[in-house]
Amino acid sequence: MHVPIYDLALTNDDTSLDDKLAGKESYRRFEEGLQKLPQDERDAFELHRVQSRTLPQVAEELDVSIARVRKLINRSHTKLMNYVWAKS
Amino acid sequence: MTINKNKVISEQILAEAVDWANLLEVGLDDSQQIQFEAWLAKDKMATEALAQYYALLSLAEQKAENTGQVIAFNRKPKRSTSYAKWGALIAAGLAIAIILVPQIGRNDDQQAPIHLEAIQTRVDNYELADTSRIWLDSMSEAIFEQTSSSRLMALKSGRVFLDVAHDKSKPFIIDSGDVQFVVKGTSFEIDKQENKVDLSVETGLVEIHYDDVVTAVGRGNIASFDLKDRRLELAPIDESKIALWRENKLYFDNVSLSEVVDEFNRYFEAGIILNDPDLGAEKVSGVYEITGPDAFSDTLAELFSLDVHKNTLGEVEISRTEATDK
Numbered sequence: 001m002h003v004p005i006y007d008l009a010l011t012n013d014d015t016s017l018d019d020k021l022a023g024k025e026s027y028r029r030f031e032e033g034l035q036k037l038p039q040d041e042r043d044a045f046e047l048h049r050v051q052s053r054t055l056p057q058v059a060e061e062l063d064v065s066i067a068r069v070r071k072l073i074n075r076s077h078t079k080l081m082n083y084v085w086a087k088s
Numbered sequence: 089m090t091i092n093k094n095k096v097i098s099e100q101i102l103a104e105a106v107d108w109a110n111l112l113e114v115g116l117d118d119s120q121q122i123q124f125e126a127w128l129a130k131d132k133m134a135t136e137a138l139a140q141y142y143a144l145l146s147l148a149e150q151k152a153e154n155t156g157q158v159i160a161f162n163r164k165p166k167r168s169t170s171y172a173k174w175g176a177l178i179a180a181g182l183a184i185a186i187i188l189v190p191q192i193g194r195n196d197d198q199q200a201p202i203h204l205e206a207i208q209t210r211v212d213n214y215e216l217a218d219t220s221r222i223w224l225d226s227m228s229e230a231i232f233e234q235t236s237s238s239r240l241m242a243l244k245s246g247r248v249f250l251d252v253a254h255d256k257s258k259p260f261i262i263d264s265g266d267v268q269f270v271v272k273g274t275s276f277e278i279d280k281q282e283n284k285v286d287l288s289v290e291t292g293l294v295e296i297h298y299d300d301v302v303t304a305v306g307r308g309n310i311a312s313f314d315l316k317d318r319r320l321e322l323a324p325i326d327e328s329k330i331a332l333w334r335e336n337k338l339y340f341d342n343v344s345l346s347e348v349v350d351e352f353n354r355y356f357e358a359g360i361i362l363n364d365p366d367l368g369a370e371k372v373s374g375v376y377e378i379t380g381p382d383a384f385s386d387t388l389a390e391l392f393s394l395d396v397h398k399n400t401l402g403e404v405e406i407s408r409t410e411a412t413d414k
Contacts, residue, residue: 031151
């Protein structure tokens with residue numbers, strides 16, 4: 001089986017071309033959506049979900065309470081889901 | 089399977105999905121489980137929203153990999169115990185998440201590590217953006233990563249043949265654990281075995297690094313590194329016989345029959361069994377086609393006057409005939 005390695009994840013599964021394109025489009029919209037988030041929500045999301053920081057670490061970094069961080073992250077999740085998939 | 093973008097999910101359901109996902113991460117008690125099932129049953133968009141949540145986590149993970157935040161190979165979204173309990177439903181969500189997040193947006197200078205694995209019966213080959221080629225033999229595993237200054241491969245098990253495109257500024261380094269191989273543009277095979285690592289150079293030059301020693305191995309040579317004694321031995325090899333498994337062939341030069349059978353069994357689910365342990369010590373040489381266990385065992389039977397028969401599992405059993413016993 002021959003696979004171009006730079007397309008490995010695209011070709012080494014059973015996903016259809018539509019799904020692959022949908023994946024690329026989702027990622028593009030995800031990046032775009034991140035930029036549209038309010039600064040505090042984006043910071044909280046990136047620290048927790050991208051940089052894998054714990055909630056207390058994020059709270060310390062942003063100088064807010066853990067409850068506030070949780071709220072910021074939850075909001076960012078909802079907004080991003082809405083942005084990436086609901087409005088294409 | 090894909091997320092349906094034509095159906096609009098209300099922000100309320102999305103927010104609820106986030107809340108439930110948070111709870112699932114720490115685990116649900118009995119009462120919460122009932123509520124969760126009711127929430128899923130109440131609105132068919134709930135499942136979709138949950139799938140979106142996991143897809144979002146995968147996108148974040150993808151971003152982490154793209155920005156170098158995650159070094160782990162093939163990292164998958166965390167599964168809590170309670171998550172696993174929800175079985176098919178949540179798994180479906182996760183599957184959507186994984187499917188929707190292919191390796192994308194990588195530039196040539198920095199790629200996230202890629203896990204390569206050839207299962208039994210299969211030989212895979214890959215092509216890099218720089219036109220280098222990788223052949224991975226059956227039952228072999230490696231991890232490839234490209235950085236701005238090098239091309240790196242960790243050979244976990246089995247054997248690999250590499251045809252490396254020349255790039256002076258970006259050496260290709262293969263780490264087999266105890267030994268490292270450094271090349272800039274050449275083709276060669278590395279065979280990682282239990283007690284030794286063999287390097288066979290088809291073209292160019294390969295540097296072998298171990299302990300504080302560096303040895304250059306040129307075209308038409310095989311270098312065997314003994315893992316126990318940490319000793320390197322060099323010998324000439326016919327370049328045309330290197331990594332013939334790429335062409336569905338195997339080459340043996342005075343190799344014990346038991347090793348030969350092990351080699352063939354890489355490629356067949358129902359393999360060959362040597363019933364007589366002494367038979368395994370017989371030596372074999374030559375080039376053999378990997379067409380199937382039957383063809384090879386028939387050849388063996390002819391060479392050594394052996395008895396060959398297939399058992400109920402489809403395996404080919406080889407034993408000495410009565411005449412050869414005597």
